[in-house]
Amino acid sequence: MDEHAEACGFYEALAGEYDTMTGFEARLPAARRFLRELCRRAGGRRVLDTATGTGLYAIAAALEGGTATGTDLSPEMLAQARRNGEAAGARVTWAVAPMERLGAPARGPFDAVLCLGNSLPHLLADAAVAAAFRQFRAVLAPGGVAAVQLLNYGRILARGERIVSIDRRGAAQFVRFYDFLADDRIRFNLLTIRWGRGLEAAHTLNSVILRPWRLGELVPRLDEAGFTRVVAFGGLEFQPFDPAASETLLLLASGGGAAPQPQAPPQPPGQPAARGRRTAAS
Secondary structure, eight states, rough: OHHHHHHHHHHHHTTTTTTHHTHHHHHHHHHHHHHHHHHHHHOEEEEEETTOOTTTTHHHHEEEEEEEEEESSSSSHHHHHHHHHHHHTTEEEEEETTTTOOOGOOOEEEEEEOOOOGGGGGOOOOHHHHHHHHHHHHHHEEEEEEEEEEEEEHHHHHHHHHHEEEETTTTEEEEEEEOOOOSSOEEEEEEEEEEEEETEEEEEEEEEOOOOHHHHHHHHHHHHHOOOOEEESSSSSEEEEEETOSSSEEEEEEOSSOOOOOOOOOOOOTTTOOOOOOOEEO
């Protein structure tokens, strides 16, 4: 099974209760604050949310007055996103598309391109991440930013942290945990326990393979895709990033001017390569 089919199957199995598990309604105010600040930094409100899932950040962008597009691999997750958007009164364009091949509905240009919620680790191969970053850069307006957020796998791997979270929502309990595998892969497991009367319980286990991308691996790939400056934060509140302590990693990658052409001409003899990218931890 390829990574697209595996990820799609994993989320389609969860689509019906994903919002219950993740607390969609409770997270929406923070998502709106993040989009408000991100659009201020990007200088515009045209937002593309890739791997949108059930649409939290695309809906937040629309509610903040933006023009929002949400894409995802899973038709089931997008169906829930549409329902969420209608319930919130948010106008969003939805489309089924992988991050590496966004297609017509997501041609842009966009002031902000999002890849949030630990979506990037579903891309296992170097070529897949490189293709996704090229897509983000290609649809970005001059001066726009791409926001990539994932868990801080540098810390997780260093500490051997297997338990991601344990949450209870009514009669359902959700346990998220990792198995550490060879070849720089991890298995993400979601154990769902549904409690009945007394100690009676039923459970399901869904799993998917991830690649634990770290800061030092992602910055060069953003550079190669044509981004000019990458800044690291410790989360969606733009707090400083601490490699040893931050729970999540947020990368803001600036697009600079127009996106580079797929086949750029070689540099004239004697002319140094352009040097504009700076990397910072903030």
